[in-house]
Amino acid sequence: MDQIFVHAKQWLLSFLGHAPDWLVQVASGLINIAALLAVFLTLFAAISVLERKILGRMQNRYGPNRVGPFGLLQPVADGIKMLIKEDIVPVRADKTVHFLAPVLIAAAAILALGVIPYGRNMTPFAIDGGILFFFAVGSTNELAVFMAGWASNNKFSMLGAMRAIAQMFSYELPLIITVLPVVMIVGSLAPDTIVLAQGGYLFGFIPQWFVFTPWGAAAFILFFVSGLVESNRTPFDVPEGESEIVAGHMTEYSGFKYATFFMAEYIGMFAVSGLAVTMFLGGWHAPFRVLEIIPSYIWFFGKLSILLFIYIWVRGTLPRTRIDQMMNVAWKFMLPMSFTCIIAAAVWHYAGRGLFGWLWSFAVVAVVYLALSMLLGTRKKFAPRQYRFAE
Amino acid sequence: MNAVAFVVIAIFALSAALAAATLGKLMHAALMFAVALVGVAALFFLLGAEFVGLVLVFVYVGAVAVLIVFTILLTRRDLDVDRGFNWTGVIVAILVFVGLSVAIFKTPFLASATPQTTMITVRQIGEALMTNYVWPLQCVGVLLTAALIGALVLVMEEKR
Numbered sequence A: 001m002d003q004i005f006v007h008a009k010q011w012l013l014s015f016l017g018h019a020p021d022w023l024v025q026v027a028s029g030l031i032n033i034a035a036l037l038a039v040f041l042t043l044f045a046a047i048s049v050l051e052r053k054i055l056g057r058m059q060n061r062y063g064p065n066r067v068g069p070f071g072l073l074q075p076v077a078d079g080i081k082m083l084i085k086e087d088i089v090p091v092r093a094d095k096t097v098h099f100l101a102p103v104l105i106a107a108a109a110i111l112a113l114g115v116i117p118y119g120r121n122m123t124p125f126a127i128d129g130g131i132l133f134f135f136a137v138g139s140t141n142e143l144a145v146f147m148a149g150w151a152s153n154n155k156f157s158m159l160g161a162m163r164a165i166a167q168m169f170s171y172e173l174p175l176i177i178t179v180l181p182v183v184m185i186v187g188s189l190a191p192d193t194i195v196l197a198q199g200g201y202l203f204g205f206i207p208q209w210f211v212f213t214p215w216g217a218a219a220f221i222l223f224f225v226s227g228l229v230e231s232n233r234t235p236f237d238v239p240e241g242e243s244e245i246v247a248g249h250m251t252e253y254s255g256f257k258y259a260t261f262f263m264a265e266y267i268g269m270f271a272v273s274g275l276a277v278t279m280f281l282g283g284w285h286a287p288f289r290v291l292e293i294i295p296s297y298i299w300f301f302g303k304l305s306i307l308l309f310i311y312i313w314v315r316g317t318l319p320r321t322r323i324d325q326m327m328n329v330a331w332k333f334m335l336p337m338s339f340t341c342i343i344a345a346a347v348w349h350y351a352g353r354g355l356f357g358w359l360w361s362f363a364v365v366a367v368v369y370l371a372l373s374m375l376l377g378t379r380k381k382f383a384p385r386q387y388r389f390a391e
Numbered sequence B: 001m002n003a004v005a006f007v008v009i010a011i012f013a014l015s016a017a018l019a020a021a022t023l024g025k026l027m028h029a030a031l032m033f034a035v036a037l038v039g040v041a042a043l044f045f046l047l048g049a050e051f052v053g054l055v056l057v058f059v060y061v062g063a064v065a066v067l068i069v070f071t072i073l074l075t076r077r078d079l080d081v082d083r084g085f086n087w088t089g090v091i092v093a094i095l096v097f098v099g100l101s102v103a104i105f106k107t108p109f110l111a112s113a114t115p116q117t118t119m120i121t122v123r124q125i126g127e128a129l130m131t132n133y134v135w136p137l138q139c140v141g142v143l144l145t146a147a148l149i150g151a152l153v154l155v156m157e158e159k160r
Helices: A004-014 A021-058 A074-084 A095-115 A130-151 A155-177 A179-186 A191-197 A214-230 A255-279 A296-317 A323-350 A355-375 B002-022 B026-046 B050-075 B087-106 B122-130 B134-155
Strands: none
Touching (some): A004 A021, A021 A255, A021 A296, A074 A255, A095 B026, A130 A179, A130 A191, A130 A255, A130 B050, A155 A323, A179 A191, A179 A214, A191 A255, A214 A296, A214 A323, A255 A296, A323 A355, B002 B026
16 A cells, blocks of 8 residues: 555556666656646645635634535636636736746746655655755745746835745745754755654654654744745735735736746645655654554655644734744844754764753753843833824 | 757757846846856756755855845846947956866866766765865855844944
8 A cells, every 4th residue: 555656657657668768767757747746736726725614714704615515616616717817917017027937936836846755765856965956946936936026017016026035035044954953963965865764763652753852843843934934824924915015926917827826835835844744744654653554645645734734723823924023033033043953953963862862952952042032032122012093 | 868968958058148148138137147057057967966056056046146136126227228238248258258268278177087977965065065175164154154244234223
């Protein structure tokens, strides 16, 4: 059961018979791409309706319930609507760049999915510097957002793009630096090796996932929050704050181009959660030895859906932050904390990776956390809030 | 196979670079510059230097290109003015090209000595950076930190 998809691919490739080597390679790549697109576009359709359902549940309302049973066919209706909508391009827009921006952003988002191990032997493109590839591809996102904002020739678009790039740049630092301790401990940039390093059980029942070490837990939280910002999700959706600047860099897009942006945002969210699962939550490893009968890909997608649920949960709970609050947190708190994770990981490693290492590295993280929260204590700087226009 | 790939990538990178040098709108030129860098990264991939190619995309397309685009946007007000052909640029480009060619021809060719290209892993690069090249690495670190602090000082509000 575990290797069913791998065997299926081998079986498909066996039809090629004695074809030359490069043809087999190309065919194998194409099968991987087709599988990736099929799985993640379906997941996108599913999550778009599930998110609205869950948000509805959290806000005491029904959510979509008109199309099909329980509103489950809503994505089909949405897709048809988006496809037959008129595609409007502003006269003063830069037509080529305006067209290329959604293409680039979707391509980058989908490429990033390619290096994540979805199960045992199920990495679509296993390259040596997989983690680096993920971030290299992800960094083209900023250029795409800028292209969208600039080519629209609209002040709201431009402002939105500026905000988006500012926040993406600031949070890319903690995002990448929190990955470093994992890379240091494993000694490899390949996602497969990182997952393999998290196999096995401590004392026979505690899985050796990095999230169960102090540095790993801190780095996971920092990574998750930075991922939230990178995918422009709600507490940090300043770039497209619809109450201030219409829809940010997407203001001048309509129809399927808008849907492409939307899709890229969700696929970016899947990619960053997938990487979080790979780096900290043990990838496709089962939490208990008994449960290893259940195939590895089910574990991966189970963990992925838990993270996605937290994304939706956060969106349903928290209000939008201000841009200066976000920047302050990024540079004054997240950045020092992520450097601390590196030091804590080194301490853990040199103290023998045992109980003592655990305690020492916990001490490092805790001391820095407390010192930072005392240094940054904003409470004393502000007088009690006075309401000028209310009361 | 490799030769065909090389020709295709070289034509792609060169035409993008040419477009970056000749396009009328400054913003288009900056974007084409990013495309040319992707072409150069592809060349590195072809040579088996995966890490260098990825870092090139990461740093140049992800950061430097965005920086250029930002600076153009924040400083120039006459973006759409076509200012004709720039001869000083040509002179500077020729000088840089001559300098690079001299430097390249003076170095002994490693490729002709060892024709087989081995894939250099990230681990090897990391070990080289931490042993043989630790001083240059530290110097770059200090330089970047200084740049970061300098940028902070520039934008700091003056406290009364």
